Amino acid sequence: MPIDPLVLTFALGVAARLARSDLRFPEPVYEALSVYLLLAIGLKGGVELSHQPLTHVALPALFAAFAGFALPFILFPVLRHVVGLARSDAASVAAHYGSVSVVTFAIATAYLQQRGIPAESFMPVLLALMEAPGIIAGVILARAGGTAGAPVFREVAANKGIVLLAGGIVIGWIVGSEGYAPLKPLFGDLFRGLLALYLLELGLVVGGRFADLRRAGLRLVTFSVITPLVMGTTGLGLGSWLLGLSAGGAILFGVLLASASYIAAPAAMRMAVPEANPALGISAALAVTFPFNVFINIPLLVLLGGSL
Amino acid sequence: MPIDPLVLTFALGVAARLARSDLRFPEPVYEALSVYLLLAIGLKGGVELSHQPLTHVALPALFAAFAGFALPFILFPVLRHVVGLARSDAASVAAHYGSVSVVTFAIATAYLQQRGIPAESFMPVLLALMEAPGIIAGVILARAGGTAGAPVFREVAANKGIVLLAGGIVIGWIVGSEGYAPLKPLFGDLFRGLLALYLLELGLVVGGRFADLRRAGLRLVTFSVITPLVMGTTGLGLGSWLLGLSAGGAILFGVLLASASYIAAPAAMRMAVPEANPALGISAALAVTFPFNVFINIPLLVLLGGSL
Amino acid sequence: MPIDPLVLTFALGVAARLARSDLRFPEPVYEALSVYLLLAIGLKGGVELSHQPLTHVALPALFAAFAGFALPFILFPVLRHVVGLARSDAASVAAHYGSVSVVTFAIATAYLQQRGIPAESFMPVLLALMEAPGIIAGVILARAGGTAGAPVFREVAANKGIVLLAGGIVIGWIVGSEGYAPLKPLFGDLFRGLLALYLLELGLVVGGRFADLRRAGLRLVTFSVITPLVMGTTGLGLGSWLLGLSAGGAILFGVLLASASYIAAPAAMRMAVPEANPALGISAALAVTFPFNVFINIPLLVLLGGSL
């Protein structure tokens, strides 16, 4: 089984950072790459959606949004009582795991493509629908059902990730394959290469985050490994048996549940739950769960999914 | 008639900004994209020029430069006496409309391509020749024939837009199709996709400019709609009957006359006519005329041009 | 013989700068482009390496590293006694010429490709191996065999250029042609175009450096022309007769010896030999030797190489 170059550029970034290399990737280009990735995923999903009746998506979409919302309520007591975090910290970390990681999804998609495993074309829609609910659940948990405040929900809905993913889906759906054709050289053909560049930079960031892990504590690190493991297989099972997804679709649904947000959730929780320590959620999601998913969990889910 | 994705990414940017999304496009990448677009348009124009005798271009080129120079003299009295601007403000706004918008031209070209309407290959040359004259005319108007000063003209000639467009044309003309081939994957194939990204960002900027319009006043806003309407059809007519251009060429000539500069002109007028209020020209050109051209005027000119 | 567009975009950049144009290329994008170029060269080299036994590379690799290390010891006395520089300045400049310029190598490769002259696929490995030795030799020369200090060597080894080139080679070698395929649209097809953009920016930088040359003095400028001339032909001869390289390989080896580092060496020498004047090395390498190689020396070496 060939090793994916995406995994290797990520590893190169981590290694360069740990070796204290002067390699840096300029922040504005990193930001632009994340805009590109979100839009590209949205566009492609929208184009594929335009080929089929929307009704097919309804059930999985509803369930995905519900699952993202429910997840923090399951994880919160664990974080509170087993990991031993304060209420606000537990709520914040739970929100990170309730939401999703777009880049983890992209890597899993590339992984499936490389192995020729097809998946439902509407999976990016599920991705877009799973960004917000987990974050909103986290806010509710932090406020213990108190005045959650509409502005938070508005802010979450206008967050960059959702705007680009949902905007891309709508545009792709409107213009269809024909309208997408002139955009494909950028948003299609270059996707894997630019994802590799993005992962190089993400590796540099992650390499710099490892030091935070000591402060996070062993229990949180353990949580960050076990959660994706459990949620990945749960998602795989639910995707296959409950939602009737193909093997590829079920694998991707598992990856969505297993992944933790490291862009949208940290930004939203910082404002909505300022009393939470922001380093906990992002370190767990980025320095533990992300590499764990990339190196171990995705291959594992593909293996399990193959026997469905 | 399919909706162009370029129009939709622009609309997405505007919507995101109005919804107060945190979506931002990093300034350095935006700048780099504009360098790319200018160079790409120039190169492509130059390559096409290399296939034909230069004499064909002479008449349209001369006329285009003359039209760009003459336009502010026609618009100035309107801005002064009908819109009611001060002399320097009127001169500055007139310069914006005398000069051209490269991105509007690019969108119109993409629009024609999509509909399979051919145009003269030398149109980018006209574009390059129309950037400066309108600006110079504006400076002359502001100084009322006083000491216009050579440094201003030198600065205008060395402005980024002209350097890149003209430089690209010359390089394309020298290297021809064969030399261009290895550059085509970047400067040709990616053009539409990168233009879409640029328009997303431009939408964000324009969305933030709408607030300025209140200060600009209803009369200037009206001017910014009527001018492109009148100049577009005038250009279409002149292009077709006077210059003998094909339908596509005449449409593009109309678009050039109709478009207003929002990069070169503001920068030049700020230095050359500092007493003018810089917000007027840029708001009119960017927040009114640009979207008007994109959404209404270009489709209209294509419609009219079809009946030529 | 057609003129290469790469040479022309570089010339456009120089011209724009000398004409005091406001054309600027944003620094973060320039940096990102250099990350891209290094990684792309490494990847391609690695993929090609994966097709052949590594033993073929051993001898040229060893010799290249040795040559890079030896070169400063040959140039140092010239710089010290003929050019008349102080010890630390002479050591610093010698290090620049002992190391290599990745972009010069990339231009030469494109030049060969365009003319259909094949070269050994392992040449990027030699490039990667020649970055560091010259710099280390320069440090040793500056300290006159004193306590050279391990930290300097560690820093040089973790320098961005080496991390990306070597990392790219290793990744390319692991994933092979098949794994490289999805990355090729970015790292292969766009290479020439992005190199052209990079050269536009480099031209702007070089244009701004010409003023430094007056301070550098005529002798150093002369050195910066004669050294690449002598080293280029020497490298061509050694590559062909000693290493048994093909004409293309020998030309590239000549280019490697002839080129001077303007990224890795200046950064490393600034820290390792702070008493040296940093403007000397970089001005010589960037404002004289780089354009000399691009415009004159590479065509010359190709001409000579053709008669091998």
Add this chain to the structure above:
Amino acid sequence: MNVTTHRRCQMTIIAEYVLEEKLIALAATSGVHGYTVHEVRGGSFSADGERRREGAGETDRTIEMKMICERVVAEQVAQQVLDQFGGNFSVRVLLADVEVFRPGKY
């Protein structure tokens, strides 16, 4: 040459990026007439080690905001900023004397 300058207070706030809009809103309603911002990176050293804010990634950005105003306004805004945000956010406030030429603007 003899120019007249007017004493004002320069308040510098170093804070997390997410506070930018809130700080501007607070200032605008407290009698400050303008602000200037730029992005910075930074760090602080404490007993339990070093903490850095490198600015990579959304949540790790830091801004430095400068407001020129009357001393009494600055003190009031500073107090409010620290009361509202000092507990849960990284935020530092500094005051310094400056002289301006056009006093009506501050």
Add this chain to the structure above:
Amino acid sequence: MNVTTHRRCQMTIIAEYVLEEKLIALAATSGVHGYTVHEVRGGSFSADGERRREGAGETDRTIEMKMICERVVAEQVAQQVLDQFGGNFSVRVLLADVEVFRPGKY
């Protein structure tokens, strides 16, 4: 420890980007020996609402320039800057006391 420092004046100019070259030229011919610049964004609030300069687009950029020099030089340059550009451009000038260690350089 006992170090000697020397009093100088730090002039800060917040201005539109397009003025950068002109300000440098003016300073160079007025006895200032150096300058430091960085890009900022900013805004001001007035009776008729808020005005922001976000730095997006060429004409919307703002710079902050710092010059350390003798007080008398600073006052003179400040006056010239405001006379020449204060009318038509967004430009703010601030003075503050600083101490330097190598007085010959300023």
Add this chain to the structure above:
Amino acid sequence: MNVTTHRRCQMTIIAEYVLEEKLIALAATSGVHGYTVHEVRGGSFSADGERRREGAGETDRTIEMKMICERVVAEQVAQQVLDQFGGNFSVRVLLADVEVFRPGKY
């Protein structure tokens, strides 16, 4: 309103980018509790012409670093910085008075 502020010293270092890590290390071991950095460009004019650092390219970058600390600490760090780097590197050190609100942090 009556707030209490505490006098501290603001040390500003304008230096070549390559010194950043070394300056941080020096400060961390000398009793400074934090620092803030941003990138700048700049230049200086001298008898033999103008020299600019535009920030294009690795070796041409300049940073401005700010450290708030006790006066005596600042003087000591400033002296060390100039002793260690003043000879071979472009480096400028400035001191100025500032007031802070939470003195325990500096």
